[in-house]
Amino acid sequence: MNVTQKPNILITGTPGVGKSTLCKKLAKKTGLVWQDISKIAKDQNCIQEYDEVYETSVLDEDKLLDFLEDEISPGGNIVDYHGCDFFPERWFDVVFVLRADNTNLYDRLIARGYEGKKLEDNIQCEIFQTILEEAQSSYNSEIVHELQNNSEQELHQNIKQIVKWITKWKKDKIQKSE
Ligand code: ADP
Numbered sequence: 001m002n003v004t005q006k007p008n009i010l011i012t013g014t015p016g017v018g019k020s021t022l023c024k025k026l027a028k029k030t031g032l033v034w035q036d037i038s039k040i041a042k043d044q045n046c047i048q049e050y051d052e053v054y055e056t057s058v059l060d061e062d063k064l065l066d067f068l069e070d071e072i073s074p075g076g077n078i079v080d081y082h083g084c085d086f087f088p089e090r091w092f093d094v095v096f097v098l099r100a101d102n103t104n105l106y107d108r109l110i111a112r113g114y115e116g117k118k119l120e121d122n123i124q125c126e127i128f129q130t131i132l133e134e135a136q137s138s139y140n141s142e143i144v145h146e147l148q149n150n151s152e153q154e155l156h157q158n159i160k161q162i163v164k165w166i167t168k169w170k171k172d173k174i175q176k177s178e
Contacts, residue, residue, distance in 0.1 A: 006032060006076035007169050008091055009162065012084040012135055013098035014126040016108040018149040022098065023080045026159055030078075030166060035071060037081035040064070055118040061086045082131065085138045094165060095139050097132045098149040098158070 009032065011019050020036065027034035038057075041047055046064040047057045065088070071077060072091050079087070084095065100108070105126050109119055125131065135144045147158045 005170075005173055006074075007093035007166060008072055008075055009078045009166075010084060010087065010092045010095040010135075010139075011078060011080050011098065012082065012095065013131050013149075014100075014105065015082045015122050016105050016112065016114075017098040017100045017126070018108075018155065019080045019082070019098055022149065022155060022158060023078050025155075026162060027078055029159065029163060032076050032078050032166075033071070035068065035077050035079045037064070037079060040067070053117075054121065059086075083134065084131065085134050087138075089139055092139065093143065093169060095135050095144045096158075096162060097135050097144065097146050099129075099132070099146055100126065100148070100150050102127060104150045 009026075011023055011026075013019055023034045023036070026032070041057065041059050041064055044064065044067050046060045046067065048060045049058045050056075051058050065086070068079075072079070075093075079092070081087075102123060106119075106123060109122055114122065132144075132146055147161070148154055149158055
């Protein structure tokens, strides 16, 4: 077995919970590659249409997954997206679902210019823990972890916890290969 193997990590959660902020810092700290799915979908022309009702882009999932497969299969990626049920289950070694309290999320989304239905939908998505349930039903529940991400202090703690998880994952791989 290749002991220099690196894990693939999925960071998911409602828009505004802090995925990009965390992924950017985590990538810098660990050397893993941040795969920002919304950006990749735009850059690689994987947007099928714009949903006027939900004010969101509809992905061409097959095209996106085809593009990503070569990036993901060697390992070493942090994938960041506000959904998780369409990725192949085999891609990820661990899934972290970021969470934020309603008031914090509301302020962050207002600051981002969200309003009306789009704002309401995203707040409800967090209240009903839609993404957490999506993650729990799409992946082995043992690899799904929920992380509160309301403050700088929690962000710091979350990064520490994920780095600790990576260290243990690598150690386990080495032990298994011996
Ligand atoms: P997402 O990628 O999940 O949509 P972002 O990383 O863009 O979220 O963060 C949304 C907003 O919340 C940004 O203004 C960011 O600075 C802020 N933010 C992110 N994480 C935290 C945190 N742990 N504590 C306070 N503010 C945060």
